[in-house]
Amino acid sequence: MPDSFSADEKVLLSPYVTNVDRPIYALGNLPEEVVAVLFAYYSRSTESLRRNLLKLIRDQEVDLDRRLQWIEQDSGALAEAKEKARQFHEKWVVGYGHSSVAEHAVVHLALEEVSILATKIIEDNRLASYTEKSTRYVIFDPRSYYTPARLQESSCREIYERTVTALLSCYHTLMEETIAAVQARWPRQEGKTEAAYKAACRAKSCDILRYLLPAATQTNLGLTINGRALEYMISKLLSHPLEEIQGIGQAVKEEAQKIVPTLIKYAAPSPYRMETEQVMREMAQEFSGTTSPQEDRTVRLVAAPEDAEKRLVAAILYSYGSSSYAQLTDRVSLLSPQERERVIDEYLKGRGPHDPPLRALEDLVYSFEILVDFGAFRDIQRHRMATQHLQEFTADHGYVVPPEVAELGLETHFEASMEQAREAYGMIRRKHPLEAAYVLPLAYRRRVLFTWNLREMFHFVQLRSARQGHASYRSVAQEVYRELERVHPLLARYMRVDLEEYPLGRL
Ligand SMILES: Cc1cc2nc3c(=O)[nH]c(=O)nc-3n(C[C@H](O)[C@H](O)[C@H](O)COP(=O)(O)OP(=O)(O)OC[C@H]3O[C@@H](n4cnc5c(N)ncnc54)[C@H](O)[C@@H]3O)c2cc1C
Incomplete structure (x- = not known):
């Protein structure tokens, strides 16, 4: 439910948040590590970020007073620098399109009382960092829901x-x-x-x-994003057909403008995006036929690279020699299966428990169609090194009943x-x-097409098949592994997967 603060509390909070009475606000004047802790609380807390910040201030867990004095002393001196920065950004970022400069400005935003449906639309923006209220550790408030x-x-x-x-x-x-x-x-x-x-x-x-x-x-979502990605995100949100999303886009713009006024000043709905979306909906009706009958299969591999082992060996060796790619692929195609296996083995066998595999695995790209309950989709979607195509959330694919x-x-x-x-x-x-x-x-199923490179698949399968995960997405990660094992058994051998069933879950 909406948080309300006393006059004293508002005074305490005001230097650190861009408003004290609306559910979407940006953070400022806080040490970066404190910001990370405050967002991490979302995972385990029923409280708002502002309420948790108040506790930190009152318990004097962080010495914000000295920091604030320092900021106040310097604010006069910095006022001129801020004005010059605005002029610079107007000229270079906005005027000449030198947009990458905007990546150096970062905004932290708290988005509270947003629907779970909305969080997934916001998180469809990959170039950002998120922390969301956990459905495992927090009991949701039954009075807190959105009505369009x-x-x-x-x-x-x-x-x-x-x-x-x-x-x-x-x-x-x-x-x-x-x-x-x-x-x-x-x-x-x-x-x-x-x-x-x-x-x-x-x-x-x-x-x-x-x-x-x-x-x-309704849930809470922490967002950290750079100015360039934020401008794009706001434009996408403002162009979305749902009113809640448009409202979030507007509120994010207003609050973020208090932190990076010039960089997102011109973020606006995109006519291209809105008109194309409308036309594509009509074309999909015309060309893509009716919804297929309910399927039971959760994970289906729909595209895998040809000659995967040869391509991987060429990608591995490329950076360590001086042959052209054409010469190298000719040479690799003459290698025996044992020789290829030796290269792959040497490349992957020395990985420590926290080492991701090296970059050559990114040359192999796989697409999976996944039909899962919305709860599991909510978790899987958070893996950003992917191209995700989401179909609308409907009742057409039925629901799952957990055992x-x-x-x-x-x-x-x-x-x-x-x-x-x-x-x-x-x-x-x-x-x-x-x-x-x-x-x-969240029991209802949603169909999504994920395209992952093999390096991200290694990460996804290892993290999401682990014992501590939810049974629903664990089974997806296990299926992804089994599909890889079916088509490319040599590569699957190096993937870390937990195939055990734990009927008692985490107990
Ligand atoms: C048991 C469990 C519980 C969880 N509980 C919660 C929860 O309560 N709340 C919650 O919000 N999330 C939760 N998560 C989700 C988790 O925190 C990750 O957001 C999610 O798994 C995506 O994985 P990833 O961050 O490793 O990155 P991916 O998006 O899969 O990216 C792959 C790798 O690329 C790198 N990378 C990607 N983007 C960045 C970036 N912006 N900056 C730096 N490196 C980057 C990282 O090395 C990352 O591991 C939970 C996950 C698990 C497994």
Whole structure:
């Protein structure tokens, strides 16, 4: 729910945030490492960033006073420099298009009370850093959800509100019951402290119940972005057909202008983007046929490089010799499979536990079509070294039922919630095709095309198959590995993957 601050609190906060009464604000005058800590709190805290900052100030965990005195002393001297910088940027960045200069200016923004649906549209901008409220460690507030302005005036408003509140209240009322059922089903193991066991049971319950959260649920998102990427992001947000996204774009622009006034001054909706989007929707109707029937397959490899081993060997050797690429590929094609394997082995075998593989793996590019619950999509989308093509979030691909739902006897609530959402979605979609997605819970599936280079695939599979991950995206990472093993077994041999099933999750 919106945070409100007393007059004293506002005075304390004002030097560090660009406003004290709106949910989107930029940060300033804070040590960079404190900014990183404040954003990290989003992962585990129900509180706003400003509330956590107040605690830091009051507990005097950071000596902000001295920093502020220093900034105030210098602000007079810097006023002239700031004005000159503005003139420079107007001339070079805006006037002559020397945009890369804008990358040296960085903005930290807190985006609070944004819907989960909106976070995914914001994070579709790859050149930025994000930290989001965790669905595993934070129990979401059932009163905090978004209602699109277009629905406020619509006959669909009642069904929208009824469905979203029913989903959130089911999530909330089942929480205690689920924690108790998890504890009964998986008793504490020897060697685990009571506190760690309780935390693990709570996390597991949140992992199970997150499937019920509607996409309208409001969350918090920390964003760090450079001036050039920010200008592009604002333009994309302002051009988006959803009102919530346009509003976020406008608020981000207003707040960021207080930090980098010149660099994003001209960020505006893009007619090219908006008109093309409209035309492409019509063309897709005309050319791409109907939605395919529901598929059960989660991960499908749709494109893989030809002659992958030869290409990789050529890419590996290229930087260490002086042959042209054409000479090298001719030479590599004459090597025996054993010789090629030797090169690949020497290149990859010495990796320490925290070493990413070296760059040559980027020469191999794979595309995967992935059909997963929105909760898992929410996590997988965060991998930025990729090209992602998202289809709209609809009810057309059905929903998943996590195995724990049956195991803990939650099927009746779960299925009823999913059906209620499907029905509401169908009714709202007829009048408001874009806004209808907000009522869908995270259990509903979304189809996405990911194109990854092999280096990022190594990273993704290792991180997302690890035991501590959510079962839903762990299975995607395992499938990606199996697909690679099927087509390029030699390369898969060097990928680090955890193929174990952990019925007890993290307990
Ligand atoms: C168990 C678990 C829990 C998590 N919990 C949360 C959570 O509560 N909240 C949350 O927001 N996220 C959470 N995440 C997501 C996580 O923090 C990452 O954002 C996500 O996995 C993307 O991976 P990545 O950052 O390694 O980068 P990718 O985007 O996959 O990029 C690959 C690599 O490129 C480099 N790279 C990419 N972009 C940059 C950049 N801008 N600057 C420097 N290096 C870069 C890094 O080396 C990175 O590892 C969780 C992940 C796991 C596995």
